[in-house]
Structure formats: structure tokens, C-alpha cells
Amino acid sequence: MPQTYNPQLGREQSYPYEHREEERDWHWGMVINTNRCINCNTCSFACKSTWTSGEGEEYMWWMNVETEPYGGYPMGWDMRLLDDLGPDETIFEAAEDGEQVRGYVAEKEEWEYPALGDDQSHGEYPTGEVVESDPHEEQYHDMWQFYLPRLCNHCKNPACLAACPRQAIYKREEDGIVLLDQERCRGYRRCVKGCPYHKPMYNPETGISEKPVGCFPRIEDGNVPRCVSSCIGKTRLHGNINRGPDAGHPGGVSSAADGRSPINYLVKSDEKIALPLYPQFGTRPQVFYMPPYHVPPEFLTQMFTPNVEEKRNDWPGSTYEESVKIVQQRARDPSHHVLGILQLFGATTRLIETYNVKENRVKGWDRKGKKVVDMPIEEPMEVREGEQWTNQP
């Protein structure tokens, strides 16, 4: 099997297909700030009402929000796989004979209860005590929960693509979105079995599988996906994960800022603040999470890092647990630059390609170099003069 370098793991791994020589100029990516998420599931409803309200799709929630640690759709999906995998073993490396990917098919009942454990928390009731967190003091809630929005990661090593024996799943050249060809699919459900995130789903009415589409019809129009634009928590930012510091002005427009995309800054700069979900599976997922800063880092290390003893990638800290702790601190007290980027979350439906942050202003430009956001970091306060206004508390 071909080998490929996985920067999230900091090592070579096997993957059944050769990668392109050069990374795409533009690749679908998302950052989710779990600290802002309020578990309203507006994203889930937005996704479902856009894509999966047809027959055979009743049970499908391409987008769902799970309350950790008790939620799970399908039930127990990550536990099952973590239990099956050895340390430092990707799903490709753990594949059984005759298969490309290690996985399992979640049965019908496991998909039945999308709201299982919603809003529940874990821990002993703190009788006579309090629950407190301060990531700078390495203090975390002993009783906890947090909300994990879950969606297709449009991975750079997609497991569904690797698993499909008909090669009906592909990665789009222009934006990296992973699609399942509805005309070619015959419903073997290898993708359903192979995707560790359980996002391809089988339609028992049509007999074929379906998978999330990254809202490509919107991306093609320069708009962010529905789960992003609908997010009233202003929890998400979407854009070009591949746009690094050396990239030029978008559309060649010199008045538009050049350099990194805002999500690239959050994920890849020295101020890294967002981590992939279960990078140890080896799929190079492209949704990145600002971790909840009140949750014990042991759990988050298992969930958001390669979770092996030897730290190999370029994340901060000397162990993965340290990486998590540092990122938690950054999320609790973001720098001014990060705070500026956070204002872009939920500011526009347009895809923000580049941006800049000033003292009290943040701006964003789209791929064509058109300014799509220009807003203060703090709104000015307005006071009306005149006797007649004074009676309105």
C-alpha cells in the first residue's frame, strides 16, 4: 500500500491511493469553537432540512451535535473503534484481510436515537463542594459535559473513499469535497462501515448509500455550508484550510489582504487553537475544534490528539496532553488577533478567503478579493440626548 505523510500524526502511514503531488490551492475546512456551542442543534436541523428530508432518510442526521461523554450517534461509535484499535494504529493499518479499512456497520437500532444523552453530564454530584475550572491553573470541571458538533470531515485521507470497492466516492479536484456518486453506488455499505465518523449512511428505501456533500452547491456560489451559516452560537468559521502565509491577494486584488485564511491561522499558525477530531484514525479530518477549556485534558487528549506517548507532530508542548492544555488556555483567553478572527464567525454567509484584524476593526475578503466583512470588534454605545428619552429604562 502506498505510504503518505500525515502531519496530524507526524509520521508516514499507509493509504490505498497515491496523493496528488501538490496540495490543492483551495480545500474545504472548518473550525468549530466548542466553547461557544450551546447545543441548540440549529445546525443539525438546517442540514437535515436542506439535504435529508426524503424517504429512507428519516433517521439520517448528517450533522448532529452530541453531548460528551454520553451522547453518540450512532450509539457508541467512537468507543467501539477506540476499543478496536491499538495505540498508534490507524484504521488503514488495522484493516482486516481483504479490506482497506478497519470499521464496523452500525445497526439500525444504533441510529434510532439521535438525541441520546443530549445535555447529560458526567460525574459525582459535588455535595459540599463546588465545581471549578481554570485552565491556567490546570483545574477542570470534575463533573462535566460538552457539546461536540459532528459532521463529515472531508478528510484528506478519506476512509469512505478508500473502502468503496466500486470507486464511487471521490475527492473533488477544486475544493477537496468528498462525494459519493449517487448513480454509481450499489449499496455495498463499505463506506458506511469504513468511515470512522459514521457519516456515510445507507438509505434502506433506495438501497444505496448517501454521504454528506459539504454543501457543495453553496460552496460553488461562494457561500458557507448550512451548518455554518445557521449557527446562532457563532461557533463556526468555514473556508480554505490550505491558504497559508505565502498566498497572494485573493483574485489579485491588492486592496484585499493577502496571506493566510482565518481558519488556516487558527489551525496552523504558531498560535494554534483548533485540533482535529480523532486524528489517530488516520484520515486527516478537515474539521478542527477549539476544545472545551473546562473539560479534563485526559479525555480531550484521547479525542483530539494522536494519543500516543511519543509526540511527533508540530503541535505546541512536549506531550499531546500538554498540547491540549496549551490550546485550552488559548481558548479561554484568546489573543487580540484570535479575538478578531472570532468576530468573523457568523458574520456573513460569504466564504472569507483572507482577513485582517486591527485594534477595533476586523475585515474579510472573499476569493475574488471583494470585501465581505468590515465590522468593529466592539460596537459603539449610543446615547440619545433630549429630555423625552430619559423615561425609558
Next chain:
Amino acid sequence: MKLNRRDFVKAAAAGTVSTLVSSGWAATQSVDPVTSVDNPLKSYPNRDWEEVYHDIYAYDSVDWTVCHPNCTQSCALNFYMKNGVPIRAEQIYHEEEGSPGPGSPGGYEEAGVSRHWNPRGCMKGLTLHRRTFEPSRIKYPLVRKGWDPEDPSPEGRGEDEFERVSWDEAIDLIAEKMANLEDQKRFHVFNAIKSDGLITRHGAGRRLASIFGGCEWTEYDWYADLPPGHVITTGYQTSDADASAWRQADYTIMQGKNLIHNKLADNHWLQETRERGGKMVGVYPDYSPTVQKCDRWLPVRPGSDAAFALGVAHVIIDEELYDPDFMRKFTSLPLLVREDTGKYLRAHEVFEDHDPPEGGTEGQEGLAHHGGGDDWGDFVAVDADGDLTAVTREEVGGETPADTRLDVDTEVTLADGSSVAVRTDFARQKANILDSYDPETVEDITTIPADALRKTAREFAAAEKGQWFTGEGINHWFHSNDSLQRTIFFIQSMLGNIGERGAGYYNYSGQYKIELLDGYPAYVNPDGHSAHGMYPGYAFAFFGGEQLDPHDIRGDFDRDLDLVPQGDADEPVMPEGADSYTMSRPAVLWTMNCNLLNQTKHQEHVIENFVKHPDTGNELFIVSDMHMTYSARHADIVLPVPSWLECDYPDITVGPENPFLHMDSGVMDPIYDTKQDGEICALVAEKLDEKIPPEERKVDSYREYFAEFLDDDGDVRNYIQEALDAGMTTRDIDVEDIEDGPERLQLKTYPRVPFYSQINEDRPFYTKTGRMEFHKEEDRFLELGRSDLDHFESPEGTPYGTNAKWEEAKDEENPLYHDEGYQFYYNTPHPKYRTHSSWGMTDWNLIWSSRDFGSTNADPEGTERLVDDFSFPTGDGETNDSPPLGEAFVEMHPEDAANIDVENGDYVRISGKRGDLVVRVMVSERQRPRSAGDMGQLTIWHGWWPQHFPDDEENDDSIKGYNVTTNIWLDPGQETDDLVHKGVFGDPNISDEVEEDLAWHGATLEAGYEETVWAPTGTNRDDLVDVEKYEEADWWPGDARKDDLVSDYIDGSLQTDGGTDGGDS
């Protein structure tokens, strides 16, 4: 077959659950050969098929309207239409070029707000179209078969079949009944959430009641949303800020408010405080979802909240962390109070040359007593030299005499030569708080550790701007709504946390924003006509009886109801002149936009003693609704109204935590034979003109007041424009402006900062002293021992002595708790996927509301539900059925569940003094166990429909629902006829023109009852219940909490050492 989660996971792996797999699920596993694609990671040959998804995404057109249920937020949404039907909704991004809705550039900017408000609209807004098509919709007018205008036979309500009638018949029946009333006051209208359908929806019902001379039930007070502590302290109804002020705070205390789930659309402003360096501390009995966002959680015994705040006050006073200057300027704290009478010392009592006020200083009979003025005499403070100095009501803020002393305990010689002991208000509060509420005592009361309280108090005092939230939970407790709220104001004014962006004390429960829409009365009370305000809590208490003795009115009906738990206030205070809280029995009751019988507390009483009581005075019960709710099921006449998507007439709305004025109108044709409330009222008005001779009418023509609905060239937007023109806050807004998106209400500040003028421009508060008042001199407070700040144990919800201060209560036992074994506190917080009972039957919302028991495939194989009847009568014995996608549940701590041998999914019976119900259990670690502080907590998210509960087979009284055990209490402390407060629609709020010389203190003050401002706030949280096992569940998705795999997962050790197959494959 019974599987827990671990078994399930394991079993699934081994394939032993294959019997559960439906046949459609099993697909072919064979692989037929196919032309290979070279490398799908790099490229793919034929992508034409992608059109499939372009087609799914495609739409014909976009139209927008506004979602505005009683979540109070109001969000504009775009609806994407295909073949005339909305296929999905999206939030509107205002300020967005190319945004199809009212979002074009200029929207927000013109309204003067930033795009930080984008996007607004939660998952409920996104399922409005599904709600429009759901099976519970009422399709045409219905009349109950057992009802006859001459013989209403109320016993058949809720059981009789319905008959379909035409709109003409329905309107005629209503008008006929109204025309034959001997007393017009016996026509009652009740519409909840008044700010949400002001003109062409249920507001039209108020207009009809006004010109007809009927009564209009109040709601903000009765639903327990009115925070009385606000009125007592500031004289102002509710002082909430715009959400955009929240993130300015340096420190936030969230007490008992699950803000992250009941203010969804604007919640991000709160989350953003922490990114900006703010700290957040939560005080809750359970790990509320909001606790997740808190840096510290202080677990509190339910009902003891006031003691927590008093403990914080203790630390601030004891360690002198307060701001004396602020206290001097803006509060009653430097004013002297007589020790003998408990009244504020007046200047004329000590200064010979100082004239007493014309009408005396007290207000037993309200303002009238003072000749209509606002002169209660001047007050007295002690200056820096120790001399007495007079302080007038206007000498506030910067005009306060300099350096008055805060802490004075002395004797003063009165003008008549006698002497009297006096203390400043501060000295009184200080002595009591230092004496009774040290953190250690507070720990005994609340179970909050003393050191954590100290730390919190110190940090809060040190923060530059601190904000404090309470809400529905606490506001609904009998005592907390008064003593807690007053104490929070006390703390905030000791720290100077009032009148500044990012500082304040907020409540955000209910929809009171109507007060700021000051042109509205011009529409609902045209030409000076207005309906009589009627308090439903009182109403329900006597519906079944004949007499109107005040004691009966207040709740002794049949002598087995004790709605007033304090024996020491025997005499109900009835409103003077009975202009508000007019006592009249509703011969005709018409509810609009309100699921009254589902949401009412003490439901069994209401059903038995009002709705179905053979002697009820209610001869006709009309329900206008979209859905066949529990209330509609009990109506005599059922009138179907359109969903917001189907509304023909535009209407306006506002919300308390945002600055917007929205106008909406439908996006699609009505799918059923429905009419909007305004049109129904117009048709009734027209019929009344036919039936009532001119000389017997209250107005020349009823129809005239609804002509814009009825005339061919009528345009209801004229009503909207007239209302806008009549109000200070809207008079520069044209209907055309809001046709293409929201405008901002015109208020003193943006964001709205309560009391900005009081603090920054030396304006008096709306109290007698012109200051935030902590000591209260009104007789009823003195009588009840509640004139100062104190904690009282609940009248029911406590293991200790009831209704008493801690000193007394701590050694007593509540017999209900100790002898009768009612040891759980019954908590019914606001749900997330519903708004109250709205969206209760909308499929996706129901599945998610039901959590562990919400299943996408209705009743999956293997699960035997007790709940099976989701049917809605449609007339003549026919019903509409829908699949049981979910059911209600009660959350219970595992320890308490284990005590009665209950596991996740089992059914229990909950019983209280007032009724019982059967419901499924969700074992939940976040609930408060009994062991944590005596009382355990049971939580049922409120707003379930009766269909969501199973029948109790051993006790089928047919009344079921989460409200059967709750209560309606009336607090005699809130029955005062002399409390001074701001008149809701007082000058200069309504004026065509505001003149330069309008002095601020020309603002109308009121004393005594005022609808939704000062009236007993209904309280219902103080309930104790018992719980017992009812039936074991057959199968459920599993109790993850017991699983080894899960515990390794939670510890983060599943992969490293918990793995069973580690590395060997």
C-alpha cells in the same frame, strides 16, 4: 430482552442482535465488477451526476417572515419555496448583498447595529414549515356536540366529539352569546405573549374586549414572569438590557437561569463575555447546561437562593468592599427610618418650617390619597457634620446632599419635641445581614461552601462591571422572586453595577417589551376604551363558585384550596375602584395564542373546578389555535388560525433582549380553512352591530373599529402605522421601513441599558424616595416582617419549617416532607426544542425533546411504549393520527432512582398534594440527589402535551400532564395597594409631541395594582412530590453510565489500556 449500552455495543459486534434488524436494512454485500476509476483521490471522470444535489438544493423563490413564539426573541427567516411550498428556512444575514430576504446592505447599518447580531433563528424557526404541515393542525371551525348556547353542559368538555361548522355559523354563535350577555364584563379575552401578535393577531382580541366593555386577562404577572423584586426596588416593571450589552461584563453571576437554552438566538453575546476576559459563575441546584459555560458552579439547595445573595452581601459589607458614593447618590441607604413605625423619617417631622405633603405621607389608598401628586414628603439623612438634612425626591445622583452618612443609629428630636430612635436604611440592612447571613450560616442554608461563597463575593466586588441574571426558575419561587431580587439589587447598588453597559441585574423571563412599544395602547384601547384587567389566578379560584367574597376570590374555594400560604395576612387587599382585577365571571372566555389548560399550574383544579364544573359560570369557551391542543380539546368552539407562514395580514413584534421591531407576513397560501385572529374579531364585531341595537352599544359601531379588515379598500397596515405614530419609541418608523427588514426601537441608549438616565443624568427612580429602595415602608411589608432583606423558607418546598426565617425554620420540620414523605422538589424548566408547548408535536422537535426516548422510526421493533395515542379529533368522530416519535420523561439522580429500584427507562408515578402523573425516568447524574441537601430534584422539561404521558392504569382520572402537581400561589406580600411604581404607559411615553418643558418627574407614577406591573406574581415552583416505581421498561437504548467501556472512555484510557483488541489485528 434487555440490553444495557455495553451489552449492546458488544452484542452488535458479535452480531447477536440480528433479530432486531429490520429486513430493509440488510443490503447486498456482493460486489459486482465495475469499470475502475484510476485514482478517485485525484480525479473522477464523470461528475454530471452532481446535478442530483443541485436539484435538491434548487428553489423557485425566496420569501421571508418572522418567527415569534414566546421564546420572546423574534427572528426573521428566509423561506425557500418550491411549487408554492416552503422546503426549508434559513436565517437572514442582514447587511448581506445578495441575501434574498430583507438583508440588503443598509439593513443593520441603517438600524444602527452591527453584524454581530447575525444570524438569528434557532432550530424551531427552521421547522416552522414542518409545524405548518403537522397532523395536529385544526382544519376548520368546530363546535362541541354536547354544547348548546342555552345549556353548555361543561361536564362533556374534553370528551365530547366535535362537529364541523362553517365560519358563518361559528361567528354567529359567538356574537349571539356576546349580544345576550347581561353584563359585558362577562366577556373575557385571554391571549398570552401579548407582544407577539400586536395588531392583526391576538391584539385584535384586546381591541374587541375594550370596545365591547369586557375583561382582558393579564399574563406577565400570572405566568410568574413579572419579577416583583424589580418593582419593589426600582418602581420599574423589568430592567433588562439588550443582549449586546452582555459581553461587556467582567463578571457574570448566573443564578438559576438556563440562559443557554432559553435565549438561543441571542445567546452568543453571553458566551462572548468569557472570550473577552469575563468570568462566569453559576448558582444552580443541578449541572444545568449553562454550568458547562461557567468557571465555577456553586450547587445550591433549591429555594434557598436568597440566602446566597445575602451571604454575598455579608462579605461585601463585612469587608467594606462597597462603593459608598454610589450608595449615597442612588439608593435609600442613607435615608433615616423610624424604629418605632418602620416608616421613613420625613423632613416635616423634624424641621418645623418644613411643610408636610398635602395628602399625608402614606398611600393606603394609592395616589388618589395625595391629590394625585407624587409628593410623599421629603426624607431625612445625616450629613458629614452629623446634622440632619432634608432630601427631596428630586435630590438624587449628583444633587444628593454631599457626604451623607450611610451608617447611622441614633435618636432624633422631632419638631414636636419628642424623640425617636432612627437608623439609616443601610444600618438596618447591615445589622441584619451581619447578624444572620455570615457565609457559614449561609452554607447551612444553601449547602454552598462558605469559602467558595467568600471567594465569589470578593471577585465579584473587585470586577469593574458585574452583571447578575436570574430568570424563570427563581422568579417562580414564592419568596425568591421578592427577597432574592431585592438583595441582588442591593448588591449591585453597593458595587455601582447599575446604569452601565455590561453591569446590571436582569431577569429575561416573559414578554413585557410591550411597555416599550408605547404606541400600542392607541390600538388596543381606542378612543379611551379599555378592557378591565383580570388576574387569572384569582379568576380560577372562584369560577366554580357563586360568591365573590374576597377570601373566596383569593382562593379558598371549597375550603380545600389554600392558595395563600401565609395565615398572617388574613385580609386580601382588593384594588380600589376595581378598575383593574375586576372580579367578574367569564360567561364567555376566548383564548387566543395560548394553550391555557396545558400550561396552567394546578391543572387538576382548573379542569375540575372551572372547565368541567357543573356550576361553572362559563357558558362558552372559545379557543383559537393552530393545533388541536389540550385546551382546544376542551373548548366549546374551536377556531383554526393560520401558521405564521400562512398569515395574510402583516403584524409587528418586539422582543425583550433585542432592540428590533419586526414586521412579518406569510409566505404561502393557507392550507386549511383558517382565519387570522384579527379577521375573526372583525367578523364578530360586524355581527355584533347586527345583533345589538345602537343605544345598547358601548361604541357607535363595533365594526368601525375593524373596518380595515373588512372594507374592500381596507389596509390593516394603517392600524400598524397609527400605533407606530402614537409612540415615542416608534414615531419615526414607517411601515414601509419595516417591510424590508427590522428597525431598531428608539430608546435612550443602544444597547438598552436600564436606568441609564437615573445613574448618568440624575433622574429619580420610580419610587417614593426617587431612589432604589431596600427598606420598604408599606404596611403590608411591615405586617409580614418583610420590609427588609431576608431569606424565608418556602411555604412548601423545604424540609425545614415553612414560611419562616432561618433562625426559626432550621429547627423545625416540614410535616409534608418528614411525615408524609414528599421529599423531592419538582422542577419544570423551559425546554429547548419546544417553546413551552409550541412545536410539541413537530416531528424533529419531538424526537430531540424526547432525548433517550425520541426515536426517528416511531416505535422501533423491540420497544414497547406505554404511550401510544397521538391522535387529534377532527370532527364527527374522525381523528388524525401521528406516529409516537417520543414521550415525556423525568430526570432523576441515579442514587435516588436506585433507591426505588428504578433504572433508565422505567416508569414512575409522581404524586404531590395536588395530583399525580406517570412518566418515564431518565437517570441523570446532573440532577441533585436527595443526599446533597435533603431535597432531591426531579426535572420534567415543561410544555409536554398530555399525549406524551402514558395513562395511569390504576388511577385513570383522565387528567394527565406535567402540571397536575404544580400550584398557583398568591403572595399577600404582593397585595399592597400603596406600592409606588412607574405607570406602564405613563407620560411622556404617549405623546404626539414631547415638549421641551416636560420635566422628567412628570412621568406618571402609580400606586397599587397595575396590570402586569404590580400584582401578585403567580408562583408555582415550591412543590414537593413523592415518587414511586410504576412499571419496568421493556427495552431502551441503554444506560451508558454503568458501562466499563464507557468509564474507560471517559477517563481517556480506552485506547491506551482499556482496549481489548489492542494492536493484535
